[in-house]
Amino acid sequence: MTMQTVREVMTTSVVYLPSETTLAEAARTMREQDIGDVVVADGPELTGVVTDRDIVVRAVAERCDPAATTIGEIVSTGLVTVHPDDSIHSAALLMRDQAVRRVLVCDDNQGLVGIVSIGDLAEEIDPESVLGGISKASPNT
Template sequence: MTVQTVRDVMTTNVVYLPSETTLAEAARTMREQDIGDVVVADGPELTGVVTDRDIVVRAVAERCDPAATTIGEIVSKDLVTVRPDDSIHSAALLMRDQAVRRVLVCDDHQGLVGIVSIGDLAEEIDPESVLGGISKASPNN
């Protein structure tokens, strides 16, 4: 049996937004692109990642104004990364150990080449499982 790698399951269509983007703009982008995260980058420098959950927990629940608060104010700066040739099993273990739902995929030069989410792994590891089915389902927009 061939060991599947992160490269086999990663999403390569990474969406980047500058840190001055408002939460409202970021949320609209996520909805339009059908994604749960954006990479925050100012020029070539990666600042971090903002997820739909970050917007809810770190901003909306704290009564921040989504039209005035920027993603730079709530960005997760502790980046958890894997390499494209890592096994999906090792990526899943890292996600569990670091308590994250997605990891950035970086090449040998620390260039971002993709993102892997827990949903990507669930679909691949056991597509017939309940989690695999949920991950494949269309979102309720």
């Protein structure tokens, strides 16, 4: 049996936004794209990742104005990456060790090629688990 790779489960449609994007606009983009994160990039340089949870915990809970606060002000800059050919098990262990829910998938030649979430891995590693079941369910609207 061959080990399943990150390439087989990653999301390849990565959404990039510049750091000056407001939280309100980033949230609308996430809603429209049905995603929970955006990659913050100014030109070719990746700054970090902002998640829907970041917007809530780092901004809304602190009473920041979503129309005036930018994603650059709350971005997580400690990028955790995996290679597309890494096993999904090694990616899950890395997520556990780094206490992150998403990792960027970077190829040596192409740079950023995707994102993999803990939900993506749960669906593959243990689809009968509670997390696997939740991840497969249709999103709330």
